[in-house]
Amino acid sequence: MASLPGYLIVSTLLFGIGAFGFLARRNAILMLISIELMLNSVNLSLVAFNAYIPGAQNAGAVFALIVMAVAAAEATVGLALVIAIIRTRQTPEVDEYHDLRE
Amino acid sequence: MELLIALIPALPLVGFVYTILAGPFLDRFPGGHGHGGHGGHDHDPHEGAHGAVGEAAGAHGTVDDSRFHTVPSEEEQRATSPHAGHADDLANSEGADGVIPAQFADGRGQAGHAGHGAAAPHHRSWVVPTLLIGVAWVMSMVVFVNVIFGGHTYHVTLYEWIAAGSFHVTISFLVDQLTAMLLLVVSTVGFLVHVYSIGYMDGDRGMWRFFAYLNLFMLSMLLLILGDNYLMLYVGWEAVGLCSYALIGFWYKKPSAAGAAKKAFIVNRVGDLGFSLGVMMIWTTFGTLSFSDVFAKVAPATGPVLLAGGPSELTVTIIALLLFAGAVGKSAQFPLHVWLPDAMEGPTPVSALIHAATMVNAGVYMVARSNPIFAHAPIAMFVVASIGIFTAIFAALIALTQNDIKKVLAYSTVSQLAYMFTGLGVGAWAAAIFHLVSHGFFKGLLFMGSGSVIHGAAGEQDMRYMGGLRAKMRWTYITMVIGSLALAGIPIFAGFFSKDEILGETFSRGYAIFYLVGIVTAFLTAFYTFRMIYMTFHGSWRGLGTAWHHIHESAATMVVPLQILAVPTILIGLALGLPPEGGLIHSWLAPVFEKSEAAGIVAGSLASAGEGFSFIGIGGLLLLVGAGVGAAGIWLAHRWYVEDPDAPRRFVNAIPLGLGPGMYAASVNKYYVDDFYQLVFARGGVLLGNALWWFDAKVIDGAVNGAAWLAQRIGGGLRKVQTGRIENYGLGMAAGLVLVLIVYAVVIR
Amino acid sequence: MTLRNVIHSAVAMMICFGSLAGMYALLGAPIIAAAQVLIYLGAISVLILFAIMLTQAGDASLPAPFHRQAPIAVALAVIVVGLVSWAVVGTDWHVAATVATVDINAIGNLLFTTYALPFEIIGFLLLAAIIGAIFLARRPEEDERAN
Numbered sequence: 001m002a003s004l005p006g007y008l009i010v011s012t013l014l015f016g017i018g019a020f021g022f023l024a025r026r027n028a029i030l031m032l033i034s035i036e037l038m039l040n041s042v043n044l045s046l047v048a049f050n051a052y053i054p055g056a057q058n059a060g061a062v063f064a065l066i067v068m069a070v071a072a073a074e075a076t077v078g079l080a081l082v083i084a085i086i087r088t089r090q091t092p093e094v095d096e097y098h099d100l101r102e
Numbered sequence: 103m104e105l106l107i108a109l110i111p112a113l114p115l116v117g118f119v120y121t122i123l124a125g126p127f128l129d130r131f132p133g134g135h136g137h138g139g140h141g142g143h144d145h146d147p148h149e150g151a152h153g154a155v156g157e158a159a160g161a162h163g164t165v166d167d168s169r170f171h172t173v174p175s176e177e178e179q180r181a182t183s184p185h186a187g188h189a190d191d192l193a194n195s196e197g198a199d200g201v202i203p204a205q206f207a208d209g210r211g212q213a214g215h216a217g218h219g220a221a222a223p224h225h226r227s228w229v230v231p232t233l234l235i236g237v238a239w240v241m242s243m244v245v246f247v248n249v250i251f252g253g254h255t256y257h258v259t260l261y262e263w264i265a266a267g268s269f270h271v272t273i274s275f276l277v278d279q280l281t282a283m284l285l286l287v288v289s290t291v292g293f294l295v296h297v298y299s300i301g302y303m304d305g306d307r308g309m310w311r312f313f314a315y316l317n318l319f320m321l322s323m324l325l326l327i328l329g330d331n332y333l334m335l336y337v338g339w340e341a342v343g344l345c346s347y348a349l350i351g352f353w354y355k356k357p358s359a360a361g362a363a364k365k366a367f368i369v370n371r372v373g374d375l376g377f378s379l380g381v382m383m384i385w386t387t388f389g390t391l392s393f394s395d396v397f398a399k400v401a402p403a404t405g406p407v408l409l410a411g412g413p414s415e416l417t418v419t420i421i422a423l424l425l426f427a428g429a430v431g432k433s434a435q436f437p438l439h440v441w442l443p444d445a446m447e448g449p450t451p452v453s454a455l456i457h458a459a460t461m462v463n464a465g466v467y468m469v470a471r472s473n474p475i476f477a478h479a480p481i482a483m484f485v486v487a488s489i490g491i492f493t494a495i496f497a498a499l500i501a502l503t504q505n506d507i508k509k510v511l512a513y514s515t516v517s518q519l520a521y522m523f524t525g526l527g528v529g530a531w532a533a534a535i536f537h538l539v540s541h542g543f544f545k546g547l548l549f550m551g552s553g554s555v556i557h558g559a560a561g562e563q564d565m566r567y568m569g570g571l572r573a574k575m576r577w578t579y580i581t582m583v584i585g586s587l588a589l590a591g592i593p594i595f596a597g598f599f600s601k602d603e604i605l606g607e608t609f610s611r612g613y614a615i616f617y618l619v620g621i622v623t624a625f626l627t628a629f630y631t632f633r634m635i636y637m638t639f640h641g642s643w644r645g646l647g648t649a650w651h652h653i654h655e656s657a658a659t660m661v662v663p664l665q666i667l668a669v670p671t672i673l674i675g676l677a678l679g680l681p682p683e684g685g686l687i688h689s690w691l692a693p694v695f696e697k698s699e700a701a702g703i704v705a706g707s708l709a710s711a712g713e714g715f716s717f718i719g720i721g722g723l724l725l726l727v728g729a730g731v732g733a734a735g736i737w738l739a740h741r742w743y744v745e746d747p748d749a750p751r752r753f754v755n756a757i758p759l760g761l762g763p764g765m766y767a768a769s770v771n772k773y774y775v776d777d778f779y780q781l782v783f784a785r786g787g788v789l790l791g792n793a794l795w796w797f798d799a800k801v802i803d804g805a806v807n808g809a810a811w812l813a814q815r816i817g818g819g820l821r822k823v824q825t826g827r828i829e830n831y832g833l834g835m836a837a838g839l840v841l842v843l844i845v846y847a848v849v850i851r
Numbered sequence: 852m853t854l855r856n857v858i859h860s861a862v863a864m865m866i867c868f869g870s871l872a873g874m875y876a877l878l879g880a881p882i883i884a885a886a887q888v889l890i891y892l893g894a895i896s897v898l899i900l901f902a903i904m905l906t907q908a909g910d911a912s913l914p915a916p917f918h919r920q921a922p923i924a925v926a927l928a929v930i931v932v933g934l935v936s937w938a939v940v941g942t943d944w945h946v947a948a949t950v951a952t953v954d955i956n957a958i959g960n961l962l963f964t965t966y967a968l969p970f971e972i973i974g975f976l977l978l979a980a981i982i983g984a985i986f987l988a989r990r991p992e993e994d995e996r997a998n
Binding site: 002003004005007008009010012013014015016017019020023024025026027029030032033036037040043044047048050051052053054057058059061062064065066068069070071072073074075076077079080081082083084086087092094095 | 857860861864867868871874875877878879880882883886887890891894895898899901902903905906917918920921923924925927928929931932935936939940944945946947950951953954957958961962966969970973976977979980981983984985986987988
């Protein structure tokens, strides 16, 4: 199935898995991994569009590159934060991070 | 002349202001005021203003606020009264023993007697008010002569009071023949009552207040009758109501007096509601409140028909009925009659002035003044006559069984006023005014006489404990008999001509049933009046033996007004009422009533056939019947109260079907009207108030509190959304995203 | 993503990235595939592994991998996937006949001409990310603060 809808559905499935993982996992690092997965799914759909839609002029590819760069930056900072938090609270469980409530 | 007219009400105004301000300093009473020098005008106003309380403590060593005791408390009154045994029977504990301080109540401490205290009491607060009213009386007489005999009508405009767009009201006086007749009564009786009060209120600590209120009342009444527009009439109307409240509740520390004053004012207010609605309706219908303008717009210059293009008969009828509602309240007709007997709680001069001769006449005056309006509302006139005749017999039936001398006179006032309304209702305008004038004189006389009796009998008001007073109170007896003969309608005396003229007109204008009821009422009137006379003056003294020695004729200031009033009581009928339906009073008042003479005549009656009065014929026959029933009433009273005192009881028991005692009880209890009002309106008002309180507290407050409770609950619930956990927030974001997607897919797609 | 061990999950993620690189190559964008391998497999995966190592989440098993709100998350994810799939399937894409390949020269041109601004901004973003990461992840300096 090398057709556009096929790639898009794969992309959507990846996104759904990533979303589920972000919402349902308790480990902070696993949540970050899920975010990366979602970003990758978007990249996939971008490149697929770039390949199959006529007149795209490689905009999709460039956008995909930029998204990758952003994902990298975000992963960096996010992991730094998670490291700092896990260090202070001694636990990676996000359940325990409830100081924001009154 | 215009200046004179404008001055007439100004004098009592000055008197009121002066007495209110300077009064406390003009009276000095013994018993605690020896030091301090309160008499005269050289008193330091500051100290006077604060009374003796506190301020004087340092200088005089005592805190003395007894100056502001108008009347001792009930207990003090009972203690000093010689009737300690049956003090509860006293309708009101007036009389000298209630008002003179204990150390002077030697039983002879009546008017005119000097006290025995170290400091001689002196009261000067009566001087200025009485003098001013005397001058006003003279001026009123001048105006009266000028208007009646000179035939002039005066219109004096003083001041543009309200100018609000199209609503204009001026303070102006209208003096025509009707006003002049009222002026005669009001100023004469008013002046005599002032003189009478000098003696009656002697020793009362509130004397200055009394004279101030009396002057205020004279001012109000004069404004009422002199005003030339409905608004001034209304102002005077309300003001006399206010003064009535102040004077009835004069002995304000007495709960029954305070209650009676409130009752008078509130019942009046009910009528005044109708009256004010009527005045407002007059303005919306006619665009003006001035008498002459309104009457011009009701009917054309000639003819009884309504003005073409003017108000409909329905409108005029409604206006007339609303105005009459005010008269029902002010002149104590059924069903708003209940305040007048209770108003006897006030001092007797008040009863004489307000409730016999002046204030209650305001209703009659108002209806008479509005005769063009009423003349074009036959339904309203019939209502007036019906209520009048019903009240007449109703009040007479109650008066039969009353034991308080003032209550008898109060009910007789209601009954006689009802006669006047009957006269007005059938179209006998001049006759009704004639009765008003003569009634003012003889009822004032009777009330003042009763005050003299009460004074002389040392505060006793219950006729069952009187008797045989004619031996000791000659002049009072004679004048009261004269007044009673007038009230009973015996020929020669004033009441005969005026009352029989009303009855005659009632008959000849076609109201035969009203005539019958009126005749029966006349019989009852004569009966209860002479019952009063016989119980009070004849027979033997039934009170406490120790009191008998103290009874004496009243002071000159009290007796002389009685003698003066006896004169018109005898003469005014002859002077104004002969020949009946054609006497002087008719010619005097003709210009006021001429357009309305035809109103109220029932088709097919004697008057419609154009027959006038003649001694030979129906008219004369009716006169004989009237005199006859009067004499019959007197005879029956004599038989039952002088010759055979047991006869009333036998009669009551002899009434068939055993109704006698029930009828008697109903009469004594005033036919339970008061109880009905108490149940429906007083208790009903309380219940309504409770229901509304419940609604306010439970429903409205409940809603408000409920809103707060709801806010709390919602807040408490929403608070839980803030978990502080990012996974929950993430879920929220995802849910929002899903929602947007769904909306997009479903709606926009 | 139901592995209990975090390291296992990270490795699975790497495999996923690799597959994606293959897909990019199939889509005629070898440069993107190269970038994917470089950035994701080379940098981010390592980063994640380092983070796991530093926080010693390690090969310890997670007591309960899923949050309480997992069912709702499942529902939401299913809805999203369903809706978007439905949209995807139902759309007429006007697809080109052949796959367009990505020319690296063209990408380079675009990056420095049409998309120069995003390119520069990305530079700043990366700078900020570096500085931020350094600052956030350092050890608290108790000694210096105590003095």
